[in-house]
Amino acid sequence: MSETSKSAQPDPAQRCAGPNCGVLRREGQQWWLMWLSYRDGRYPVLALCPWEDHVAAQEGALPVCGELCAQKLQSQFMGNVMRERRQARSHIA
Numbered sequence: 001m002s003e004t005s006k007s008a009q010p011d012p013a014q015r016c017a018g019p020n021c022g023v024l025r026r027e028g029q030q031w032w033l034m035w036l037s038y039r040d041g042r043y044p045v046l047a048l049c050p051w052e053d054h055v056a057a058q059e060g061a062l063p064v065c066g067e068l069c070a071q072k073l074q075s076q077f078m079g080n081v082m083r084e085r086r087q088a089r090s091h092i093a
């Protein structure tokens, strides 16, 4: 994180986070943003909102080029949550 002085440059993170995608965002394209947060500090929540530059600049925001990639990321999120729950249960048993 030594390049904070280059804030006028296009954000290099504007590359789709969708699995097997990775396209670069062009100026003016209607993209989406997704991020993971924790409700009550422990329940994972996947959030989605239309592209806003100031939201995109926030830590943990995932650029998403469209519906298909949003669905893939949602599917990945759901899979991860289920796997973690199964693992947590198997540790208790």
Ligand SMILES: [Zn+2]
Pocket: 016, 017, 018, 021, 022, 023, 064, 065, 066, 069
């Ligand atoms: Zn994509």
